[in-house]
Amino acid sequence: MYPTDLTDSAWQVIDQILADKRKRKYSLRAIFNALLYVTKTGCQWRQMPNDLPPWPICYYYFWKWRNDGSWERLNKTLVERRRQKANRHASPSVGVIDSQSVKNSEWGVVPKGFDGNKKVQGRKRHIVVDTLGLVLVVVVHAANQHDSPAARAVLSSLARQGYERMSKILADSAYGKNLADWAMKSFAFILEVVKVSELAGFHVLPMRWKVERTFAWMIWSRRLSKDYECGCSSHESFVYLSNINRMLKHL
Template sequence: MLDAVFYVLDNGIKWRAMPVDFPAWDRVYAVFRRWREAGLIAELHDRLRAKVREQAGREAEPTAAVIDSQSVKADAVVGAGSRGSDGGKKINGRHRHLICDTVGLLLMISVTAGDVTDRQAATDMLPALRERFPTITKLWADGGYTGTLITWALAALHLVVTVIKRSDDTPGFVVLPRRWVVERTLGWLMRSRRLARDYERRPDSSEAMILWSMTMLMTRRLAAPAQA
């Protein structure tokens, strides 16, 4: 069943296009739905993240994080109530707001309409982040998170938000400290063809698909042979 979900995610197929050597598509989708509703995929994902961090020689719980967002076009099945237009990037669809640890593993995900700004999403996500990960005291972000969010996070959550901006004097592509970590995570997600566009009717299904994608990545890391 899990391999069948991974197949849908990795190859970007419709549920009904499930190959015949997998279980019936409606049974696979039923497992996906139950795991989403019961929070089982989130539980599996978080346990694997701790294992991957320990494998890398780090503590299971992070002490710092990086936040960013990604705009993706929405498929026709996405209703008007959960989609919007990102004026800056001229994309009509949804926003994926990610918070990652300093090695790029996902800590929190929130999928919103495309017209929800980074600061609005961060205001909702950061209290939950501090409650779930009380060890985190430092957060890096880009210029979209400037303003009262920084002072509010420090005063209300005791969370230091550092904005890393790109210099206007530097031509061409530049790898920015810390910000490249979450950008790489977004690149990892785009390897899953199902995530190249938002095909899910519900935002929580989109969030579940992202958790499945990161779960697939982490299981491959844990199963990889040890380096000599």
């Protein structure tokens, strides 16, 4: 038993969503526990403890669920359930967008770049969260991409998730008017930008702090302390896994 292992009630939720009753040598619950262990501890696949399912099997399911969109679908379903548990509408109407530059541990992999503002060589994880701080969507890209053009891929992915009430996105001054016009024309999203320069002294920007809190929550999962993945989609999957693990504790 590990602290990351699913409780019986948490597994019932996951099992109901996955709805995969095929017989296999290693149970899906054991495999899911192993993936949560890797996410939380940050260990290498080949360094997984021997009492967990073999790492090639765990990696296979991680890869399979990454490529068929299962992580996104599972995350969306749990977001809706978590919001209902908090007496909110299942579909959020307001999102908060921001990015975080993280170092990349691998050399010779693409895409990656240098963020001149944060002085970080690596990638950016670009997220939209709801007012509870739950990750709605994540897109990972090279750190040298400016937030405003890169956000088009983020908002496009958010639109594909199917949150029917989503109408307003809160952003900082890194996102310009061109993006706001594009978001309104493409998806009817209202992009509301709050500029720090318009405020006198230090202020906690309304709602904007919630996305920063989510970035802080991510670091609790050591696999996300850096970008250890060769592919951007794998890092995105670990972000969803971290978010899923956090939501399961409140269902």
